[in-house]
Amino acid sequence: MGEKGVERPATPYLLSTLVMVGLMMVIALFFITLAAKTESERNIIWAMLGFAAVLIVMMQMLEVVKARRAALEERKSISIVIECQECGEKLVRDFQRGDYVGKEEKCKKCGGKAMVTLIYSEKIR
């Protein structure tokens, strides 16, 4: 059973990227209009700005990918172990609502008395 209803964490990265790029634009415009005297100086500032913006966007996208990968790794399955008290057969199956440790079931192999002995979660690989 997967953990239904577990929400992937929302990431604030896209919003912060926009803010950072916006701030850089404002600073660059300030330099372009007041500090740069020649066309070539302006071009250099624009090129630097473009390079920095691409770098920031790439870094933030990497963060988004990392967060999504982490969320996927957190997905878990719940399994239960049923042990037959007569033939010793062990069966592992997915958890279903209503299962609990100590619940008595019928052994699928010999039809004898079996019991749920363990319920645990595992990461889905």
Next chain:
Amino acid sequence: MIALMFFTPLNERIQLTYRMLEIQSYLKQLESYLTRADRVFEEEARRYGCSEEKAKKALKSIKGFFLIEPVSMDPVGIIKRLEHLLKTQEDRVDDFIREVAVNASEAERSNMKNVLAANLALDIIYRVVRHIFLLAKKTKNYFYMVQLYMYLPEIMRIARSYFRALIPLKEGIPIGDSLGPLVAFKLGNGSKWREVAKNVIAYEREASGRKLIIIKAKGPGGEVGKPGDAVEKIVKEHDGKVKMIIMVDAAVKLEGERTGEVAEGIGAAIGDPGPEKYKIETVATEYGIPLVAIVVKEDITEAITAMPREVAEAADRVVERILDIIKKKTSEGDVVIIAGIGNTIGISQ
């Protein structure tokens, strides 16, 4: 420009705006956790015969439920007073759940109580974070915002843990904290049991010629019971002639420690607000009974969400260790109490 950035509050304002945007997005995430938690509770209430409108109204009425701790300026009798308040709180919550989940069984009602507890925890986290955020915004105080920003990763980790706990609690899946009851079940399964205190059962069996009395909360609903009352009662029933009390619980691990690591120590291994631990320590001191603690390490998320395989498998190692301690430290004919402490959700007797 550089002077403007460094020697005026402009730099601080830019950072404040930037941090505020980030905190706001975390706050939205907390709000979405809470909305989902509300929905889970309402769906459960509907499942047990409550109308949607009644469930919504009831949940709204219990939001912000609080307990005022007893006055500590005069500490005399503070444990009794705290116990009384905790009992009143428990009764109030029991009544509330009985009203909402009309057709639920005893175990299902216990599980719903746990769902409500997770919901209320998320509610208080959201309220506190929102309070600091709005206060910082209102006063434009950079330091409020920075403090909140620094604590946010840990706050979000705790909130995420409560959020992920909702499904296991709702469906009755054993959680990491159920380690103690699981060990008790493994030790006592097949033996006769009786209810010795409110929601606490005791098995009796023999091992290597010693009489073992194993206690755990009554399952399979999400209960912790009153193990303090149970230990006190059993010790008094045996006129204090108990050789040892062994307590088993889950403990929060330090970063870097392995999940499922077993550690042994001395003292009452129980994480209650105080009264149960106090009763166990008092009765052990009164009769000079050694208190042995065995814990299994796990982090906070693992403690309140579905039990990880590493913790479940550690239960067998704990059983072996207990039997080994009993063989080495006690003699034939001795009485030993073993208390499996924790939430017994998904574990019967």
